[in-house]
Amino acid sequence: MLLIHCPYCDATLPESxxxxxxxxxxxxxxDPSTLTDEEWRDYLFIRTNxxxxxxxxxxxxxxxxxxxxxxxxxVSDRFLMTYKAGEARPDLTAVKEAAE
Amino acid sequence: MTTQRxxxxxxxxxxxxxxxxxxxSLRVRPGNRAALAAALSLDLPTAIGQRATAAGxxxxxxxxxxxxxxxxxxxxxxxxxxxxxxxxxxxxxxxSDREITLRISGAQALTALTTGCPRDIExxxxxxxxxxxxxxxxxxxxxxxxxxxxxxVWRSFLPHVRAxxxxxxxELRSGL
Numbered sequence: 001m002l003l004i005h006c007p008y009c010d011a012t013l014p015e016s017x018x019x020x021x022x023x024x025x026x027x028x029x030x031d032p033s034t035l036t037d038e039e040w041r042d043y044l045f046i047r048t049n050x051x052x053x054x055x056x057x058x059x060x061x062x063x064x065x066x067x068x069x070x071x072x073x074x075v076s077d078r079f080l081m082t083y084k085a086g087e088a089r090p091d092l093t094a095v096k097e098a099a100e
Numbered sequence: 101m102t103t104q105r106x107x108x109x110x111x112x113x114x115x116x117x118x119x120x121x122x123x124x125s126l127r128v129r130p131g132n133r134a135a136l137a138a139a140l141s142l143d144l145p146t147a148i149g150q151r152a153t154a155a156g157x158x159x160x161x162x163x164x165x166x167x168x169x170x171x172x173x174x175x176x177x178x179x180x181x182x183x184x185x186x187x188x189x190x191x192x193x194x195x196s197d198r199e200i201t202l203r204i205s206g207a208q209a210l211t212a213l214t215t216g217c218p219r220d221i222e223x224x225x226x227x228x229x230x231x232x233x234x235x236x237x238x239x240x241x242x243x244x245x246x247x248x249x250x251x252x253v254w255r256s257f258l259p260h261v262r263a264x265x266x267x268x269x270x271e272l273r274s275g276l
Contacts (some may be wrong), residue, residue, distance in 0.1 A: 001218070014218035017233055025202050062233040063218045064148050064163035 002077065004058065007084045008066045021057040023047050024069040025089050052075055053092055058082070071095050112272035113206035114224065115265055118250070120196060121207035122174040126167040133165075139184035140177060142169065149228045151242070160242065161230050168195075168252075198241070199252040204265070208272055209247040213267045214259075217241070237261055 002015040021071065029035055029043055048054065054074045057065045071080040071090065080099040126144075137144040143152035143209050145161045152159045155234040159227040171177050174194070181192040204212060213221050213236050216234040221241070224230060229242040237257035 008260045016218045063231055065166070065231075066163060 003080045006060045008064045017024040017060045019059045024055040024057045112208035113212045116203040118201040122167040123196045125193045125195045132188050136188045140180045149230050202251045205248040212268050
């Protein structure tokens with residue numbers, strides 16, 4: 001079982017309390033009606049599918065119920081860091097160094 | 101409703117269904133928390149899992165903007181909330197019937213809970229609590245003493261949770 005640090009509860013808790021919620025830092029276009037079909041398709045369906053560190057959203061659904069963001073290595077399944085929703089995307093090299 | 105307690109030594113733990121009690125869910129943004137706490141004359145703790153007990157009221161912080169409030173008398177709280185509503189936006193919802201509270205106590209209460217909770221309950225300080233999971237049901241756990249817990253279970257999940265706890269009781273009694 002993975003242990004995930006919830007930035008709101010400030011505690012490291014078992015994975016079964018959490019739910020995965022897709023890739024993070026994807027902003028909904030302000031005016032969808034001005035987008036081409038391709039741009040709308042990319043917003044809806046095209047994802048990074050990263051090999052290595054991946055920015056993703058999680059929700060502490062059976063706990064404080066907050067959404068937050070995490071950086072997880074998709075190869076090792078290790079969580080490099082978690083941070084509150086709304087915070088800027090952290091610098092990846094700094095995250096990697098801090099995790100090592 | 102009165103619950104008759106039988107504390108036989110052979111029982112590894114005791115499950116009691118507590119009688120109905122007024123319960124509220126309070127949501128308010130962190131910026132308005134202090135003002136609302138003053139208006140409701142309640143202590144609203146900021147750390148998730150922390151509880152505050154005042155005369156006739158128990159407050160439990162479930163999330164950064166969410167609290168569960170148990171009160172003996174609901175009318176003054178509702179009136180205070182209504183008076184403050186114009187100045188301090190918040191949501192106070194009665195949820196008394198949403199959950200049934202089980203009291204789990206006795207020598208092996210902690211062991212019984214660890215069968216379904218993924219969290220490290222032993223490390224939870226007495227007087228605090230957590231919203232967590234029991235098997236697949238979301239429950240609110242209140243730790244009142246080392247081996248004395250209250251567990252709020254959504255009523256539709258109660259038969260499932262009770263069935264597992266009854267099974268745990270049989271297993272602990274037979275020494276498994």
